Amino acid sequence: MADIKILAVDDSATMRRIIVNTLQRAGYTNVVEAENGKDGLAKLQSDKFDFVITDWNMPEMDGLTFVSNIRKQEGMKKLPILMVTTRSVKEDIVEALKAGVNNYIVKPFTPDTLKEKIDQVLAG
């Protein structure tokens, strides 16, 4: 569990810290932060990650575009992606699934839900 390298993408610095702390508590200590999709893509291209957690609403590049871009990259088509966002309208969730997310959590989330969804996605 501790060996998994996670990329946490969110434009809110507060939210990133909450996610990092929640992950550390759950045993995932290897976490890198990015502040939007553009920054996230750059980090994915320069380093290898096992899991991506991303927000939807972000400036410069939103989460949906970020996920679509990941899925276009060779070698990243199967990269596990969990979207953590405030968007809870059904049509949005369907759109995110079409873009290629593996699982979806609506903020505010509980640590148990976050851990459960990560475990589910990793279990395939």
Add this chain to the structure above:
Amino acid sequence: MKQNDTDKKTMNSAGKSTSKEMMHHELNGLKASILKLVFSFRELRNPLDRTFAAMPEATSHLDMVSEQTEAAANRVLDLAEQIVAQQSEMVKLLNVALNELEDKVKAPKVVEAIEQAEAIANKCQNNTYTIMEALQFQDITSQQINHAASLLEDVELRMNELIGVLDGEVAPLKGEEKKERAFDPHAHMTIKHTSQQSIDDLIRTSHEKE
């Protein structure tokens, strides 16, 4: 009215008001109405100008609220992270004390007290994590504030267009370049339009189709 009718009216109205005079009278009335309208527009301009001038300030105040709550939330996070680390250290030290005691002497009340202190330290750590989770409010309220600020910027733009119509030309908006705002217009602390259970069902259905 056709030209022939006008001529007829001019001929038939000898001794009384001519159609020319009637037209003059009508035009004067029209002129008075236009002047009244212009005056009304001028009356409208003052409050419109004042409101328009206040819009960027209102938006900037909203941004300030967002920045200050973020700074405060991060300060709380700084302290919460320190407390979590200190509590972990406290539990380690209590364990050392417990092991030392058990190795040397049997003092059941002391052992019990240390175990209770350890349980309290763990409970405090859990509560500290709960405080961290609660700080998610900052992201959600910040999106709500960004939504409100975006609506204000939209109103400012429309008011600028309206003033442009009154002035005869639309001037470009003054001030700094507008910041890019990313927000969910439905962001809410308690209302989730789709439950986690329904999301899970959607995901399951989607995976089954693949």
